[in-house]
Amino acid sequence: MSGIPPRNRMPSSTASTMDPMASSTESTFNTSPTVISGPSPKEPAFISSKWGIGWKTPAVMLASYVLAVGIAVGHLLFFQHIDGKEADGAHQIVSQSYVSTASNILANAFGYALRSALAIAFAQYLWRLFRVSALKVSTIEDLFLVRANPLLLLKGAVLRATPFLCSSVLLMWALQVAIGFPPGAITVVTRQKISYNITNIPSYNASFMGNGSGTDAETYALITLAPDTDTDAGFITGAFNEGKNGNLINRLARQVLISGEALPMTSPCGLNCSYMTVFEAPWFNCSNLSTTYAISSNLVPAASQIFISQWYSPSSSSMPLTHPGYNGTHTQALLNTSTLAIMSVNYTTDPILGPQLNSAVIRQDNLTCTPGRARYTINNTYENNVHSRKVVSAVPVDILTNLALRTHDNVVIVPGFNADHGTGYGTRPANWSAAALAYYRDNNMMAIFSSMASWLDGHFDAVLQGYGLPHVGNISTAPHWQDVVSTQYSGVSVSAGANGTIADSTRLNAIFGTFSASGVLTPQFSVSQEVLNDYMLNMTTSIMVAYGMWSTTANATISTPINVYSFSRPLMLLIPYFLSLALAVPFILMGALALVMNGVSAIDGGFMQTITTSTGSAVLDRAAAGGCLGGEESVPKELKDLKVRFGEFIGRQESGRIRRAGFGVETEVTALEKGALYGIARWI
Structure with missing residues (x-):
């Protein structure tokens, strides 16, 4: 079995002399040599990324949009069904409190579903942007946070970087206001019930x-x-x-x-x-x-x-x-x-x-x-x-x-x-x-x-x-x-x-x-x-x-x-719902197009995606070390002003023609080649 070269082996006595403060108890755990075994024949020679958009991301994006359409249509049909029906008394079709609660639930569910579709499309387009242009780390940070903090839209750097994504964020926040109108489309009025x-x-x-x-x-x-x-x-x-x-x-x-x-x-x-x-x-x-x-x-x-x-x-x-x-x-x-x-x-x-x-x-x-x-x-x-x-x-x-x-x-x-x-x-x-x-x-x-x-x-x-x-x-x-x-x-x-x-x-x-x-x-x-x-x-x-x-x-x-439900203000439901759905279409289509062009799906806010794409650049690694505590106040200006983009590291081809991809400065990376093998060699 092939082993590690002798320079990588360290006898226990040497290890003990390196730590004079170690107790006798601790030394007993170092009496046997440290041995790093070689690769197993069953393990693959490479750890590599796979190209392919998969089915989950497009399916969830499409399903979220279809769900929003279904909720809007269902809300409309619900109001049309109870229109003219009695709102109280022995023959009431449904209690007014239930109608109010159901309307608010439907409106909020609509907003959640449509925002989910827009968020997935946002992530795909954002990572497309990272591949084609170099941005300051501070701008990238703002783009990740802009959906949670709409005040970031007031920054000129964010608007200049991507007006399209800023428009998408505006639509997401406008949805919060729009969904407040549909429940008011139904009112309770007094009408005359005719009997003979x-x-x-x-x-x-x-x-x-x-x-x-x-x-x-x-x-x-x-x-x-x-x-x-x-x-x-x-x-x-x-x-x-x-x-x-x-x-x-x-x-x-x-x-x-x-x-x-x-x-x-x-x-x-x-x-x-x-x-x-x-x-x-x-x-x-x-x-x-x-x-x-x-x-x-x-x-x-x-x-x-x-x-x-x-x-x-x-x-x-x-x-x-x-x-x-x-x-x-x-x-x-x-x-x-x-x-x-x-x-x-x-x-x-x-x-x-x-x-x-x-x-x-x-x-x-x-x-x-x-x-x-x-x-x-x-x-x-x-x-x-x-x-x-x-x-x-x-x-x-x-x-x-x-x-x-x-x-x-x-x-x-x-x-x-x-x-x-x-x-x-x-x-x-x-x-x-x-x-x-x-x-x-x-x-x-x-x-x-x-x-x-x-x-x-x-x-x-x-x-x-x-x-x-x-x-x-x-x-x-x-x-x-x-x-x-x-x-x-x-x-x-x-x-x-x-x-x-x-x-x-x-x-x-x-x-x-x-x-x-x-x-x-x-x-x-x-x-x-x-x-x-x-x-x-x-x-x-x-x-x-x-x-x-x-x-x-x-x-x-x-x-x-009698008091009856009156669908007297249909525009309060139709305009917020269907205008929002119509405005969301170009953003979702652009997100889908970005997904196809990227060749892989982007995770929305995942930690794994952050660590897999931000390791590999020596320049970025040194600049990031100054802010390793993670707080906004501890991030050095050097890191904030550093321009990076997502691409293939130049001259970092591993054995077996496997390449390395990640965030780096423009002198470190070039455009990704769709279909190429990206990852790292285990032991070749």
Whole structure:
């Protein structure tokens, strides 16, 4: 066995004399000679590096990037899935705290995965840079530390050395900020959940009479139905204008006329809901005739009846047996109105009295209305329990039937209406004919007509401003009626506004509440079929509320406020994620290219890579010895300013053509030769 040359052998006695402080105990361990054996035949002659990029580094880099893409897509799909779903309550899809936590985890996982891919690419490109250019040791140190300390990017040497890698580091640090935005892309908002429910709703049914007995028919009638005690053949209806100041329906009519609105209706289906209802209600069928005429100053000044209303109910004593439009079948009830409107006015100037009325053109509108029925379709909506309605359609059905009977004592013949024994109402279903049913229905309709129209019956007197009267000062440019006299009701003159017609306090008085320059009230009446029928509808819906005797069912659409997830800010997720992924592509591609060009993979921050690449240069070894303690403060300036690069040492070919690679100064190294054998000979 070949041994070490004799000069390498050291006898134990010699070793002992070299250390006089050694104890006798220590010398016993050196009694036998130190023998270094030669290489074993099984050991290879060389310790050499292998060329090849392997699969781990590119696989991890690609897998990290693909993972980041998957996380971004998954986060997007997750938000899209819960978008519009309930955020709390019994039907919540997932707790808000879980959504927040999951979003933060996904965002941080995305950042970690993408930074990992960029870090691997960074290492490959950095080592490519070491091979092609000589850099100061201090600059190399900064490039290794720049990902942990972004302030190093402010150094000019670092930026000049590699702007590309500095951009990569900026992207890595920008990711820390970018991943804070995606969790904010989802918010919790309040929306209305729509559900449907069959609900009992108030209604009006003039034909409804319970079980059809006399007792139920009287209960659901709006005016008294008195049993005929003479013949026991039916009932006698009460007068339509009786009990005007004490009857509920008449008091309702006055309230609706003055307020211009129906009684408030409480929601039958919750705070926010809507439903459609269909019912028949009173309806005026009107015709209008307008005439225009002039008045001049030579006429004797007199008050004009600028509003006249005459209501003829079926029981009115002044009602003629027939009137124009009556055909013997329909009702004779009638509402006639007449209003005066100023079309134009001319003044002359008196040298003493000033402006004086010369002439005026007046239009007279005559409206004739017959009571009838119409089928209303109404959409009722409640928002925070505030009711609003929209008339979808109002289709006239027919004029009311003739209620002025020609039977004995005006008896409506209904066998079984009276009690079987004694007096009073029957309790079993009576024998109602079609005519009697129509009478009962229209009798209830007429009660509503009469209650409304009777409050408008009468007239309102006024004079034209300035007509026939001395007037000093400026005259209003808008001519108007001046309320200076009285109203009349039933032929009895009373003071204005004290009693009688209340038309001046309703919407029929178009500018009620405005005043002339002289401070007096200036009424201006305007009556139309639309306004009258709107009053009738308000009255009918008020009866629904006040009486509460009729109901029906409707499919109510109920809106319930719920908290739901809203993917309302998708850009907060899309821009940070996919912009980051797009910006990372060139850095990863350059890292992959550097990996291929290097021929070997670079370890990111490994100790083995440091020691295997930094031994071999005598210049570097001497300069580094001054800072062997490792601290920043102990590193000598000579080492910091030393320019080195990674390459093949010149003239360091070992036996067997094996070469040595590592960091060295430019006079020590040259470019690596891809595929060459690099390492060290063991024993050749």
